[in-house]
Amino acid sequence: xxxxxxxxxxxxxxxxxxxxxxxxxxxxxxxxxxxxxxxxxxxxxxxxxxxxxxxxxxxxxxxxxxxxxxxxxxxxxxxxxxxxxxxxxxxxxxxxxxxxxxxxxxxxxxxxxxxxxxxxxxxxxxxxxxxxxxxxxxxxxxx
Amino acid sequence: xxxxxxxxxxxxxxxxxxxxxxxxxxxxxxxxxxxxxxxxxxxxxxxxxxxxxxxxxxxxxxxxxxxxxxxxxxxxxxxxxxxxxxxxxxxxxxxxxxxxxxxxxxxxxxxxxxxxxxxxxxxxxxxxxxxxxxxxxxxxxxxxxxxxxxxxxxxxxxxxxxxxxxxxxxxxxxxxxxxxxxxxxxxxxxxxxxxxxxxxxxxxxxxxxxxxxxx
Numbered sequence: 001x002x003x004x005x006x007x008x009x010x011x012x013x014x015x016x017x018x019x020x021x022x023x024x025x026x027x028x029x030x031x032x033x034x035x036x037x038x039x040x041x042x043x044x045x046x047x048x049x050x051x052x053x054x055x056x057x058x059x060x061x062x063x064x065x066x067x068x069x070x071x072x073x074x075x076x077x078x079x080x081x082x083x084x085x086x087x088x089x090x091x092x093x094x095x096x097x098x099x100x101x102x103x104x105x106x107x108x109x110x111x112x113x114x115x116x117x118x119x120x121x122x123x124x125x126x127x128x129x130x131x132x133x134x135x136x137x138x139x140x141x142x143x
Numbered sequence: 144x145x146x147x148x149x150x151x152x153x154x155x156x157x158x159x160x161x162x163x164x165x166x167x168x169x170x171x172x173x174x175x176x177x178x179x180x181x182x183x184x185x186x187x188x189x190x191x192x193x194x195x196x197x198x199x200x201x202x203x204x205x206x207x208x209x210x211x212x213x214x215x216x217x218x219x220x221x222x223x224x225x226x227x228x229x230x231x232x233x234x235x236x237x238x239x240x241x242x243x244x245x246x247x248x249x250x251x252x253x254x255x256x257x258x259x260x261x262x263x264x265x266x267x268x269x270x271x272x273x274x275x276x277x278x279x280x281x282x283x284x285x286x287x288x289x290x291x292x293x294x295x296x297x298x299x300x301x302x303x304x305x306x307x308x309x310x311x312x313x314x315x316x317x318x319x320x321x322x323x324x325x326x327x328x329x330x331x332x333x334x335x336x337x338x339x340x341x342x343x344x345x346x347x348x349x350x351x352x353x354x355x356x357x358x
Contacts, residue, residue, distance in 0.1 A: 050232045058232050059239075060274040102228055 032120075032128045038110065039117025046104050047114065055122030061099065063092035066122045075126075079111050079134045080141035108134040167348050169320075172327040173300065194325040195220075195298055200256070200285035203268040208285055210325070217349055218252040219342065220319045221333055222296055222303050224259035225271045230316045234333040235275060238282075238318065244343050246281045250323075251346070253282040256295065258303050258314055260286045300330060318342055322349055 050062045057064035065071075070092050071078070085103035089096055106114070108131045115129040173193025180187050200208045219241060223231045238253060245251045257263035263271075268284040296303045296314075303314040320329040320342060329345050331338040 049229060052236065058236055059276045061235075061271070062232055100226075 028128070031130075032116065035113045035116035035128055035130070036120060038113035039115070042106065042110050042114040043117050046106070047118075050101075055118065057092075060095050060097065063090065063095070063097050064122075065118050066124070067093045068124055071119060071124060071126070076137050076140070077142075078115055078129075079108075079137040082106065082111050082114065083138060084141060108138065111138075168352075169322075169328040169345055169349055172330065192324075192326045193298070195321060195327075196295070198285075198287070198295065199291070200287035201265060202283040202285055203265060203272045205265050208283060213252065213254075213325075215323055216250050216252045217323060217346065218254050218321050219346070220254045220256065220299055220321060221317065222256050222258050222292070222299075222301055222314050224257050225263050225267055226259070230334050234316050234318075237333055237336055237339040239275070239277075240336075240339060241318075241343055241346070242277060242282050245346065246279065248281075248350075251281065251350075255282070255284045256292050257284065257286050258289070258292055258296075260289050260292070300327065320345060320349065322352075324355060 051057055051065050052062075055065035074081075081101070082104050083106070086101040089098045091097070112129050112131040112134045115134070116127075118124065119126045119129060171192050175190050175192045178189050178191050180189065195210075197210045198208070198213075202208050219238075221234060221238065223234065238255075242253060257268065263284075263286055265286060268286060272278075272282070272284055293303055299317075299319045301315045301317050301319065316333040318331045318333040318339065319327060320331070322328050328349055329342065331342040331345075333339065
C-alpha cells in the first residue's frame with residue numbers, strides 16, 4: 001500500500017518534471033518560431049530580390065548568404081550591416097564584392113527576425129537572434 | 144441543360160485555340176496594317192507588322208551594334224541599369240537561365256539596354272558582364288543615347304521613365320522576344336521564373352519556324 005503511494009507520487013513527479021522540461025523547450029521553440037516566421041516575411045520584402053529565395057546571391061554581383069563562417073565571424077555586426085547598409089569591399093565565400101547594399105531601416109525586432117531567418121535557413125543553423133541582442137549590437141556599430 | 148450547352152461551347156472554344164495542325168505558333172504582336180501592292184500586274188494585299196526600328200548602340204566590348212549586327216538573329220531584349228536595386232537582380236538571375244540554355248546557338252542573342260547611359264559607360268558594363276559571368280557575344284549590354292533608348296522602349300511595348308524624385312528609375316521588367324524579321328513574338332514578365340521558362344520554350348518554337356526569305 002505504502003509502496004503504491006510512493007510509486008504514485010514518483011510517477012506524478014516524473015510527469016511534472018517532464019511537462020516542465022517540455023514546456024521550457026517549447027517556450028524557446030515558440031520564441032524561435034515567432035522570430036523565424038516574422039523574418040521570413042521581412043526577407044521576402046527586403047532581401048529576396050537581390051539575395052535570392054535560396055540565399056544564393058547573384059554570381060559575383062551580390063553575395064550569397066550561405067557562408068556559415070562569414071556569418072559566424074561577423075555575428076555581432078550583422079544587425080549594423082542591415083541597418084546601415086554596406087559600402088566598399090567585402091569577401092564572402094572567397095569572392096570579392098565591391099557593390100553597395102542600401103540601408104534597410106527596420107526596428108530591432110524585425111532585424112532580429114530577419115537575422116534569425118537567415119541564420120537558420122540556406123543550410124545555416126545558429127539559433128535565435130533576439131531583439132535585445134540586436135539592440136545591444138546596434139549600440140556598438142562602427143560609425 | 145443550360146450549363147451543359149455552355150460547357151460544350153467553352154470546350155469548343157478551347158479546342159479551337161489548340162488546333163493549327165497540332166503545331167504551336169507564336170503570335171505576332173504590335174500594330175499592323177494592310178498594304179496593297181501591284182505585283183506583276185495584279186493587286187496583292189499584304190499585312191505589314193510592327194518591327195523594331197534601326198538602332199545605334201555600343202556593347203560592353205566597345206563595339207558598335209546596329210540592325211545589321213542583329214540581322215538573321217532571334218533575340219530577347221530587356222531594359223535595365225547596373226545600379227538597379229529592385230527588380231534587376233531577379234531579372235538577371237532569370238535571364239541567366241535563358242543565356243545558359245542558348246549560349247551555344249550562333250543566331251541567338253540577348254540584348255540588355257541600359258536606361259542610365261550616363262553612369263553605365265562601356266567599362267562599367269564590361270565589369271558588370273564579367274561579374275555576371277557572361278562571356279562571348281551571346282549577351283550584349285548596350286549603351287546609347289538616353290532619348291533613343293526611351294523612344295526605343297516604346298517600340299518594344301515596354302515602359303521606362305526618368306528618375307523619380309527619390310532618384311529611382313521606374314521600368315518594366317519585361318523580356319521581349321524578337322524574331323529574325325524584327326517582329327515582336329512574345330512578352331514575358333522577367334521577374335517570374337515560370338514566365339521565363341515559357342520564354343525558353345517559345346524560343347525553341349520560334350527557332351523551329353521555317354525560314355522566311357527576306358528581300
